[in-house]
Amino acid sequence: MRFGLIMSEAFTGLRRNVSMVVSVVLVTFVSLTFVGAAILMQMQIGTMRDFWVERAQVAVYMCTSISTPATCSNGEASPEQVEEVRAKLEGSALAPLIRDLTFLDHQQAYDELLQIAGEENASMITPEQVNETFRITLVDPEQSDVIIEAFSGMQGVELVKDQMQYLDPLFSALTIATYIAVGIAVLMLIAAVLLIATTIRLSAFARRRELGIMRLVGASNRFIQTPFILEGVIAALLGSILASAAVIAGVHFGVNNYLRNRVDFVTTWVGMADAWLVVPVLILVGVVLAALSASFAIRRWLRA
Numbered sequence: 001m002r003f004g005l006i007m008s009e010a011f012t013g014l015r016r017n018v019s020m021v022v023s024v025v026l027v028t029f030v031s032l033t034f035v036g037a038a039i040l041m042q043m044q045i046g047t048m049r050d051f052w053v054e055r056a057q058v059a060v061y062m063c064t065s066i067s068t069p070a071t072c073s074n075g076e077a078s079p080e081q082v083e084e085v086r087a088k089l090e091g092s093a094l095a096p097l098i099r100d101l102t103f104l105d106h107q108q109a110y111d112e113l114l115q116i117a118g119e120e121n122a123s124m125i126t127p128e129q130v131n132e133t134f135r136i137t138l139v140d141p142e143q144s145d146v147i148i149e150a151f152s153g154m155q156g157v158e159l160v161k162d163q164m165q166y167l168d169p170l171f172s173a174l175t176i177a178t179y180i181a182v183g184i185a186v187l188m189l190i191a192a193v194l195l196i197a198t199t200i201r202l203s204a205f206a207r208r209r210e211l212g213i214m215r216l217v218g219a220s221n222r223f224i225q226t227p228f229i230l231e232g233v234i235a236a237l238l239g240s241i242l243a244s245a246a247v248i249a250g251v252h253f254g255v256n257n258y259l260r261n262r263v264d265f266v267t268t269w270v271g272m273a274d275a276w277l278v279v280p281v282l283i284l285v286g287v288v289l290a291a292l293s294a295s296f297a298i299r300r301w302l303r304a
Helices: 002-016 018-055 081-090 106-117 119-124 140-152 165-207 208-216 221-262 272-304
Strands: 057-060 098-104 133-138 157-161
Touching: 018 057, 018 119, 018 165, 018 221, 057 081, 081 098, 081 106, 081 133, 081 140, 098 106, 106 165, 157 165, 165 221, 165 272, 221 272
Parallel strands: none
Antiparallel strands: 057 133, 057 157, 098 133
């Protein structure tokens, strides 16, 4: 009976402040959607980084006839210089660091370049102008500096490049986008907390006579406060559920049905399992913030 009375009071308050409740629901929905998007974006960055770090290679580009660095002053790398690089890579110092080693001669590197650039560009460059290349996959990608230091400045070597350097700007841009989403989410959550507090104060003011009577008949503060806290929690819960639905729909339609089929260079995406992991986080954040905000607001109003 007591529980039923509390719930009845809570729903009565919600009916009396429909417009404010809708505002709370919408603000909570938008803010938590940004929170969910930020969490999923960070998951995506982690997934992509793990995938590419595992496959990233260090490339040692040998000099060609058109190379300009000081190490290529004698023109194209000689077979002896190529073998010197190979011997160094297969030597006892570096071999334990290397998981896989591939060598592309001029023709193989040229054919691979045409696959990327298209056969229509075949007349723009000859095979001899494409670098012979050693591609090195490391056991620990974090040790790429060892390979770079070993071959930088070596005669016959034009350039040593860690492929992760090409991906770092992408990860940095995605991280900045995550921070922006988090910043917007925080501002929206602050707005939601303030709106919930305002809604509770207005609801309490509208029922000030009822609250006075409840105090006179000996109702405890907890009994008086609970319906108002439930009002905020219910409104925030509705917003959290909408945000969860938006996150799940975004992953299902945006990632699975759209991005997976159109962005070829990314082979690992967050999935529905990740989206479902975010759902309880969103609901918990929404409910806890609403409960704290409503509790603080009604306590201050009752003391006034």
